[in-house]
Ligand SMILES: Nc1nc2c(ncn2[C@@H]2O[C@H](COP(=O)(O)OP(=O)(O)OP(=O)(O)O)[C@@H](O)[C@H]2O)c(=O)[nH]1
């Protein structure tokens with residue numbers, strides 16, 4: 001029998017290329033939120049896959065982008081730091097052009113410096129032609145000795161087994177660091193607050209979503225009058241200024257109601273119970289440039 005292997009695998013890449021979508025596919029459940037807007041993931045998220053002969057610990061990271069706030073800088077730092085810390089790197093790019101873009105080139109330089117086993121995932125191939133993908137593969141091949149280059153579409157039944165096998169090949173012998181029941185470092189509170197933030201991100205426009213964070217103030221199980229279990233959740237959506245507060249609440253409270261309903265429906269599915277969700281909106285003036293606050297998004301382990 002083969003010896004047991006384990007290791008940390010970082011998903012890195014520019015913002016919005018589909019890292020979190022791929023993470024969710026790899027572990028077979030929704031752990032990280034996915035939104036068609038840049039800078040969705042704010043900190044590292046661990047998700048664990050247990051296989052017969054290995055334990056793979058995935059680390060989803062914030063997408064690398066041009067930072068416009070202290071939060072953005074912290075997010076970028078987190079992503080950069082994950083590269084030298086990983087045993088294997090999954091470098092995710094979008095297959096929508098046939099050339100390597102500037103952002104990807106920067107990340108590539110860091111990967112070259114780290115000189116770790118790296119697998120290139122070319123995502124979103126449903127949006128490109130075979131020719132484009134082929135040219136992109138050739139360009140990347142000239143740049144680095146990737147262990148494998150795997151074109152996928154995270155939205156259309158990606159070949160997860162191929163990716164997992166390729167990772168396993170590149171892991172070293174090691175113990176299972178986590179017990180089988182532990183599949184993520186996200187607490188229930190983290191997941192609930194991220195689901196609410198995801199809905200706000202999806203429904204709000206322009207710069208409003210980038211200044212939002214959600215704080216869960218109460219999460220308590222009780223029974224309804226019909227004796228059915230129900231989760232009572234109270235949360236505050238913080239934003240950076242008064243005008244944003246107005247937008248989040250909306251005319252006659254319409255927007256907040258939509259965010260609440262949308263989040264509740266999703267939470268009821270995730271938690272498999274009825275949910276009573278109460279939301280408030282508060283202003284925390286320019287928190288995205290406040291060191292004390294931004295520090296919360298920096299993970300030390
Ligand atoms: N067409 C298409 N869209 C995809 C694919 N994979 C992901 N997306 C979409 O791309 C958007 C961004 O996906 P995410 O998974 O949030 O991207 P991310 O890289 O984690 O983004 P950040 O956390 O902001 O760095 C979402 O709207 C996804 O549905 C794909 O294979 N094809």
Ligand SMILES: [Mg+2]
Pocket residue numbers: 019020021032033040041060061062063
């Ligand atoms: Mg993400």
